[in-house]
Amino acid sequence: MFMDLTRITGLDIHSRFRQAALARGLIFVLCLAATAMTSVHSREPLRPQPQQRSVIFPFQSLHAHSSSLVETASGDILACWYIGSGERTANDVRIEGSVLRAGAAAHEWSAPFVMVDTPHLPDCNPVLFRDRLDRIWLFWVVPVANRWENSVLKYRRAGSTDENGRPVWDWQDSIHLVPGEEFVNELREGLAQTGLHEEMWAEYALPYSRQLLSAASDPYRRQTGWMTRNHPITLPGGRILLPLYSDGFNVSLMAHSDDDGLTWAAGRPLVGAGPIQPTIFPDEAGNLVAYMRDSGVPPGRILASRSIDNGDSWAVARDTEIPNPGSSMEVIRIKDGRWVMVYNRSEKSRDRLDLAVSNDAGITWRDVRRLEPPVSSAQGKYSYPSIIQSADGLLHLSWSVSGGEGESIRYFRISPSDL
Secondary structure, X not given: OOOOHHHHHOOOHHXXXXXXXXXXXXXXXXXXXXXXXXXXXOOOOEOOOHHHEEEOOOOEOOEXXXXXXXXXXXXXXXXXXXXXXXXXXXXXXXXXXXXXXXXXXXXXXXXXXEEEOOOOOOOEEEEEEEOOOOOEEEEEEEEHHHOHHXXXXXXXXXXXXXXXXXXXXXXXXEOOXXXXXXXXXXXXXXXXXXXXXXXXXXXXEOOHHHHHHHHHOOHHHHHOOEEOOOOOEEOOOOOEEEEEXXXXXXXXXXXXXXXXXXXXXXXXXXXXXXXXXXXXXXXXXXOEEEEEEEOOOOOOEEEEEEEOOOOOOOOOOEEEEEEOOOOOOEEEEOOOOOEEEEEOOXXXXXXXXXXXXXXXXXXXXXXEEEEEOOOOOOOEEEEEEEEEEOOOOOEEEEEEEEEOOEEEEEEEEEOHHHO
């Protein structure tokens, strides 16, 4: 269904154009409109076949969360997640991995092995990536003093794998980003365009935007706390874009490298009413689309934005009509041109997980597969999905599962012809 732009933005089209022209230019709004006109056309999805799914390791009592997948040069599927007695406040949290060898059945994952375990600190939000040199990267964050806003962004890199398919790490470092003074101005302009309601305030309860701008003026705060969640991408010219977000600022940002990961720089902030944990992918015109988790005010909706300059800057994020319960999702553009999304189709909870497809560049979405049936929140939840397409065309997915049996990471694979 095609929708009126005024219904999406809540603004008169002409006044919206005038505002956007003052902030970033008319072309951003035109790009954003194509992204914002989004709805979900649902039908009862097909049930997944048993041989297509498994748990990567048996259900157990520790907290297992935030998985990521990558295909290695040999065709194996490598998975990772973090596991421990909690999240940022639990210093025993470590990152584990497992390997599914090329051609193996869906349940034949290797025994979990430790990929990262920083002494006396938690390791969280791991993300796997394979670059154009066939090196495997593991990005993650270490929340210093057990606070997300103090997180240090880290990576390990492997130029090869061993006989069991495990990465052989040959380099490790931290990524230090230095958003400049322009970060404050970009944040101010973006917040002004969101139309946040801040009439109620007092000196002891300053407005939301005022607090953020005050924090942004501090170089230390804007240089720390940038966290990973979804896959990086490599652009046709070789640039690597690493999507990041901040729980301190409730905005997103892309780190980029134009020298195969030797050095990294920060782009401009992606601002909106709480857009975090971006998933990014190219559209048909070669521009970039970002979908994000909604950490703002109701109603819960996936937020969307576009970039026309290789991820340096982004239009202000706007609500789509796709429900979001304050939970991460991931979207990829597969080889046949369709967009595929794995997400919690709910405004309030993570008690179901669905796979959706768009055949028209995100204008409409159709649910094609119910990955986890709805349950009560007390029975379980499904979170933080990851999706990739392997060289043979298959789609591989993983996500966190928690419930009465304990916690694990679910794995599922499907052919695009079955969507």
